[in-house]
Amino acid sequence: MKKVFKLKSEGLRDSITDFSNWISDFNLHRDNITEFTGTMKNQMKKLEFDKISSDKFGNIVGIIKGYKSQKNISLISHCDIPNQNEKLPGFKTDMVRFKAGIISSLYTGALIKRSLLPLEGDLIVCCVPRFESCEFGIKYLFDSFLRSEIKKIKGIILCEPTDFNVYLGHKGQMEYEIIVKGDINRNFVENKGFNILGTMFPLINELEKLSKTLPTSQTLGKANLKIKDVNYNGYKTAENPSEFKIIAERVFIPEENLQEILNRAKTIAKSVYGQNSNLSINTAVSREKIKISPKVDISLKKEVLPWSMESHNPFVLKTLEVLNENNIKAKTGYWKDILTAGSYTKGILKIPTIGFGAGNENVINSGFESLKIDELIKAICAASLIVNRNIGMPAFGWNDNDI
Amino acid sequence: MISKKNINILVFNCGSSSLKYKIFNMPSQEILLYGEAERIGTHGQKSSMINHYIGKKKERIKTILSDHNEAFKKVMVLIKRDGKLNKAINFDIFAHRYVHPGNSFRSTTLVTKPVLKKLRKTLDLAPIHNGISYKMIALCSEKFKKKPQLIVFDSTFHSTIPQEFSTYAIPEKLRKKYNLKKIGFHGISHKYIMQEACRFVEKPVNTQKIISCHLGTGGSSVCAIDKGKSINNSMGFTPLEGLMMNTRCGDLDPGTVFYLMSKENLSIQETEEILNYKSGILGILKFSSDLRDAIEMINKDQKAKMAFDMYSQRVKKYVFFYSLLLQKPDIIVFTDSLGVLVPLLREKICSSLKFMDIEIDKVKNNNYNKGTVEISTPSSQTKIFILPTDEEVMIAREAYKEYTHGNNN
Numbered sequence: 001m002k003k004v005f006k007l008k009s010e011g012l013r014d015s016i017t018d019f020s021n022w023i024s025d026f027n028l029h030r031d032n033i034t035e036f037t038g039t040m041k042n043q044m045k046k047l048e049f050d051k052i053s054s055d056k057f058g059n060i061v062g063i064i065k066g067y068k069s070q071k072n073i074s075l076i077s078h079c080d081i082p083n084q085n086e087k088l089p090g091f092k093t094d095m096v097r098f099k100a101g102i103i104s105s106l107y108t109g110a111l112i113k114r115s116l117l118p119l120e121g122d123l124i125v126c127c128v129p130r131f132e133s134c135e136f137g138i139k140y141l142f143d144s145f146l147r148s149e150i151k152k153i154k155g156i157i158l159c160e161p162t163d164f165n166v167y168l169g170h171k172g173q174m175e176y177e178i179i180v181k182g183d184i185n186r187n188f189v190e191n192k193g194f195n196i197l198g199t200m201f202p203l204i205n206e207l208e209k210l211s212k213t214l215p216t217s218q219t220l221g222k223a224n225l226k227i228k229d230v231n232y233n234g235y236k237t238a239e240n241p242s243e244f245k246i247i248a249e250r251v252f253i254p255e256e257n258l259q260e261i262l263n264r265a266k267t268i269a270k271s272v273y274g275q276n277s278n279l280s281i282n283t284a285v286s287r288e289k290i291k292i293s294p295k296v297d298i299s300l301k302k303e304v305l306p307w308s309m310e311s312h313n314p315f316v317l318k319t320l321e322v323l324n325e326n327n328i329k330a331k332t333g334y335w336k337d338i339l340t341a342g343s344y345t346k347g348i349l350k351i352p353t354i355g356f357g358a359g360n361e362n363v364i365n366s367g368f369e370s371l372k373i374d375e376l377i378k379a380i381c382a383a384s385l386i387v388n389r390n391i392g393m394p395a396f397g398w399n400d401n402d403i
Numbered sequence: 404m405i406s407k408k409n410i411n412i413l414v415f416n417c418g419s420s421s422l423k424y425k426i427f428n429m430p431s432q433e434i435l436l437y438g439e440a441e442r443i444g445t446h447g448q449k450s451s452m453i454n455h456y457i458g459k460k461k462e463r464i465k466t467i468l469s470d471h472n473e474a475f476k477k478v479m480v481l482i483k484r485d486g487k488l489n490k491a492i493n494f495d496i497f498a499h500r501y502v503h504p505g506n507s508f509r510s511t512t513l514v515t516k517p518v519l520k521k522l523r524k525t526l527d528l529a530p531i532h533n534g535i536s537y538k539m540i541a542l543c544s545e546k547f548k549k550k551p552q553l554i555v556f557d558s559t560f561h562s563t564i565p566q567e568f569s570t571y572a573i574p575e576k577l578r579k580k581y582n583l584k585k586i587g588f589h590g591i592s593h594k595y596i597m598q599e600a601c602r603f604v605e606k607p608v609n610t611q612k613i614i615s616c617h618l619g620t621g622g623s624s625v626c627a628i629d630k631g632k633s634i635n636n637s638m639g640f641t642p643l644e645g646l647m648m649n650t651r652c653g654d655l656d657p658g659t660v661f662y663l664m665s666k667e668n669l670s671i672q673e674t675e676e677i678l679n680y681k682s683g684i685l686g687i688l689k690f691s692s693d694l695r696d697a698i699e700m701i702n703k704d705q706k707a708k709m710a711f712d713m714y715s716q717r718v719k720k721y722v723f724f725y726s727l728l729l730q731k732p733d734i735i736v737f738t739d740s741l742g743v744l745v746p747l748l749r750e751k752i753c754s755s756l757k758f759m760d761i762e763i764d765k766v767k768n769n770n771y772n773k774g775t776v777e778i779s780t781p782s783s784q785t786k787i788f789i790l791p792t793d794e795e796v797m798i799a800r801e802a803y804k805e806y807t808h809g810n811n812n
Contacts, residue, residue: 400418
């Protein structure tokens, strides 16, 4: 199999390079998603995907049909927030910037198709182009477009940077607000330092203390808390009482409960300001507004759930097995910084999910993402081997020579 | 079915990166054109190309062949072009080789929608080879809806192997559940050898007992043919059983597999890779999987001598066994690249068969040039032949027979 994939991937090299150049230069923003979607669909057509479609949200799905109606594998990729105008030191023409996951997933489908090695189930290649709220894109994809497929999916491969290792999850992340409202500024004496900072500080101090006592997950590492922002409205009217907000960014582990995190923050705030009965204290997950079309805005909670995949799951074991057999010394690991669609696919939908791809998450997160085409091709071959091992037809006793 | 008539058959024989084609006029068997699209979907120092031949005229066309679809289209363009220049060049039907249909098909078959559907279910029997052939058959059906297509199966010839030889001694429940039995391969080649050898000796096939040794640089098998029927083949459920081959181990005690897996902590796939891709001549010789490299070094290198001796002894083992099954063969044939081009191999295999009245003429053996040649001594009671195989013409014959008579096999 490896020989077939290696040979055929070389046949795709020019196409991969051309498409990588196009995608690297494409400055994706919400107004040109339709153009991006159209080009992706055309590329899938050129690469002879069996079925191609897109949804209202701009998600693109291409299918390589299997020969039996058995379980499917899905490859999911998305767009990162790019800063394409930035010149990278050492960037060469044989490198690709940004969206390596998209190229990798697209050409894994093409390589499977060109190998002519039959699959028992379908390979579903999904691309989520909206970088503002990828989680929503994924949710939309599965809740509407792929709703009927969910039970048939054997496993999902997230085409994210893992340095050719197999990643099995990451911590969750949320942004929450502690809102203190009421007669805040009654005793302020500005020239003596009795001001809003003095009022906020005890709570900030308590949150700092809390951050040092947060739990640790054996696999995912330590939870943490950072104060992201503070906000004070300064008003004081009956209709519009004074209010300050402390906005915290909280990284959490699966053992923690989202509601309990909010309750704990509220309890701490109450312990600080509880003696003042004129104050109301509330906590809530922050929300952001996303424009999905010129007329439609949606409001989303800023929360991404933690997830982790069982390392003994057959999907993981088969993946590690095939990578190691083919001299890709893959280990299991977890993303430290980036967040992925696994929060929804594994966390909510409970579909076995892994991450695999070229590149290092630290480099990609730094905004200096670049990847050699050779590395990309290696990832494409490896992903094809993973797909083949999981839903391909075993060819025991047969090899690619004439019999 | 139509009555016997003069038709042209376009035969396709696909590999994972190649597409061989030949147009035969039938029943004359005249080759109108032939060629091969090479390095399909690959890219390296050597670019993909089509070698196209009409008579003695050869064209070497360097072109991009991104996949079999594109190769097929470009080959069809060449055929159409040649057809405009010479009206004799055209084709009436397609014929394809299909390696392993399992129990689904037992004879050459005309493609229909239900046949395609049934064929689809056989892909997992030989995913690499069946997948490619299926793709080409589906492509021809799509692009040439009105042209009949026939599929010739490589294993059909072996469907007559008696149960006592085809049955594996494993629990019946598992045997039946997975249809595990000796299938046998190279059937198209062995059938061609049978027909041509009988033609050569001018005897009907139903009178001759033949041992056909198809010894290739890739795969090798030996077949016992009794009065027109295959009664045994050295390959089994897959091509891994039987002779030692270029990278395949051939016959092996299954116990060694489990021992190896346990000692080396190997997965099923790793073990398969060892037995299928890293064993055989390559496993012994290390630097090459081609027996001809071993022969070149046979006097200087112990491993080369070992590889050659092992290979030839294993062929001999099957020749002995099949001689017993046939109760003395009338004909032994050597074919395919090693069988035709390596006199030392034939000599070694036939040495010490004299007690069975099988004797090779060393001079004739060493002076072989081309075509079908007898290389046995006048006193040998079994005739020994060198006979180059031609699977494509056999595919055309089978397709022609089915298309014009509809009563193949």
